[in-house]
Amino acid sequence: MTPKIRLGIVEDKLSLVKNLELYFAASEHVQLVFTEDRLEPLAHLCTTLTPDIVLMDVDLGAFTGMDGLLSIRQTHPSVKVLMFTVIDDEATLFEAIANGADGYILKDTPLEQLEHSIIETYKGGSVISPLLTSRLLHVFRQNSMAQNALTILTPRENDILKHLVKGYSYKQVATALGISLGTVRSHIENIYSKLGVNSKAEAVAKFLNGSR
Structure with a gap:
């Protein structure tokens, strides 16, 4: 039997936490291992x-989810962080991605x-709510660094990069483009x-920082 994905939740809205606890108690794929409303523990x-x-909730009152994200990146870099918020503005999304978030999901997501987003994130995808994905792609198309990338990269590399920005995992890119997983990794x-980067997070962060 495939081990369940171990999930921790940092969220200070009790009613939402209760709903999440009830849902994941019945999940075949996800095991909820802790809930917490503070960053200290x-x-x-x-x-x-x-x-x-x-x-990770983005707004935790005295602290922010960005503080929690940075803390995990420093102390437990192998743990993936999926930001969870009602905040749907580009600036917060960009800051989260630039700081190494693995995804960004709005709280009204069913x-x-x-x-499904948790599963995709575990598999290596970078899931972003569709509304925010469209905004991210718009900025990417307008950004001069993105335009330079279109010139530097081959057509196939551009295709792969566009899929990565949309949050596709390597396997999903391979399926979408009809090529092998090894070929995707080679292109990446x-x-x-x-x-001049070492990861997708760095590539996105570099372009985002250049757009400010």
Whole structure:
């Protein structure tokens, strides 16, 4: 039997936490290992309960989910972080991605879709709510660095990059473009080399920082 994805939730709205607890208690794919409404215990929880993914509220009152994201990136870099918020503006989305978030999901996302997003994130995808994806792509098309990338990269590399920005996993890119997973990885290595980055997060962050 495939092990369940271990999920931690950082959220201070009790009614929402209860709904999430009830939903994931019945999930075949996700095991909820902790819920927390503060950032202080987060490093300890990640160490002792070893979540694969943390669903991170962006607004936690005195602190922000960005603080939690940065903390996890510093202390537990292998843990994936999926930002969870009612805030749908581009600036917050860009800051989250630039700081290494693995995805950005709005709180009005249906629970089944949220579970799917958690699964896709675990598999290596970078899930962003559709409304925000369209905004991100618009800025990407307008950004001069993105235009330079179109010149530097080959047509196939551009195709792959566009799919990565949409949040596709390597496997999904391979399926969409009808090529092998090994070929995708080879192209991605070339993309990172040409753009002078080491990961998708760095590539997105570099372009976002250049757009400000």
